[in-house]
Amino acid sequence: MSREQTTGRFGDRDVSIDPAQAARVLAQIDRDELVAFLQALVRVPSVNPPGDTREVIRVVEEKLAAAGFATLVVGPTPEKQNIVATLQGQGAGPRLAFNAHVDVVPIGEESAWEHPPFGGEIHDGCVYGRGAGDDKASVTAQVMAAIALARSGVPFDGALLVTEVADEEVGGAAGAGYIVQNGHVQADFAIVGEQTFGQICVGERGSAPVKVTVFGKTGHAATPWKGVNAIEGIARVITALREELWPRLAARTHPFLNQSTATISMIEGGVKTNVIPDRASIHVDRRILPGETPERVVAEIREIAERAIADVPGLRVETSAPGGRLAIEADPQSAVGRALRAATRQIGKEVVLTGFFAGTDGKHFASAGIPTLIMGPGDPATAHTPNEWVGIDEVVEATQLYALAALALLGRKGR
Secondary structure, rough: OOOOOOOOOOOOOOOOOOOOHHHHHHHOOOOHHHHHHHHHHHOOEEEEOOOOOOOHHHHHHHHHHHHOOOEEEOOOOOOOOOEEEEEEEEOOOOOOEEEEEOOOOOOOHHHHHHOOOOOOOOEEEEEEEOOOOOOOHHHHHHHOOOOOOOOOOOEOOOOOEEEEEOOOOHHOOHHHHHHHOOOOOEEEEEEEOOOOOOOEEEOOOEEEEEEEEOEOOEEEOOOOOEEEEEEHHHHHHHHHHHHHHHHHHHEHHHEOOOOOOEEEEEEOOOOOOOOOOOOEEEEEEEEEEOOOHHHHHHHHHHHHHHHHHOOOOEEEEEOOOOOOOOOOOOOOHHHHHHHHHHHHHOOOOOOOEEHHHHHHOHHHHHHHOOOEEEOOOHHHHOOOOOOOEEEEHHHHHHHHHEEEEEEEEEOOOOO
């Protein structure tokens, strides 16, 4: 067993990898079969909105059912479907959930694409198409890794769950959120697939958007002294945020998640060109670290905004928070963290612990108390872009990592 400090449920689990078992599992990964499956997924336009995943989930279910998995297809609507496929082990032990999403963003202007967005074409060792990287490469790697474990016949404890879901691109309430909240996923650990270059992400920043609105008084623009200009008021707020809040956020850092950030991403205001504006607002895109809360974010911005306009009679400010979510962070010394590191070392890859730059479905598992890490194939810079692509070698490597992580965490040693 690893001598590293262990924590949490199954903290003393032996996650060493038996080389003979590893060879048996990896021998079941067929590159051609993997590529064909990824192409089949890309060729199903599961664009969100509207988010219809019925056909792509059918393709996934067919593959897993043929390999002996017990499959359950569920969703809040007939169109938004998710699959939970289970491979039961031979004894009691951890239950590991793989998760990735099958919905994709719209293609944008099709003329910007050099390759058909739903063609799944192969060029120079890469598969092209919307969702090729985000996130059907992870779906492919997880499904094929799970099938490799099943075909290998290597004995294992607990259970491996493969959850491929809808709705991630619009928050995941009808996807990962639905299957977790409705009790369809009973898991001790989760690995969420996103584009991480195969690096291990221990968490992701949260989000706490804030709308700041300054109110004034209308009047004729030719007599500005008769009104109170809300646009000038919001300009004061913007300046104050840059001078006061931005430096504070730069000092709030995290070893894996960089720093807290805020971006003024929208501004609106005014009534008419010849009317003094009595209302102006900004949207602040605020990304938060563990320990920060949406409630505190709103209070902090409100305090700065109120001070900024305090010496202008007739101005007042309101703040609102249209939703928000906490940052998530998993202990890299947990059993699943040690298993992923063991898998990474087993294939001769350097272990890199980092954080994910954007939001994922990991939040739904973490909010249920499930230790969750993020790892998958591909470059996140290609997500949501024309000519999206993923390297085939990257998908093969990720398949190996998922399979070996499952083996490390669930496998019975020396059998």
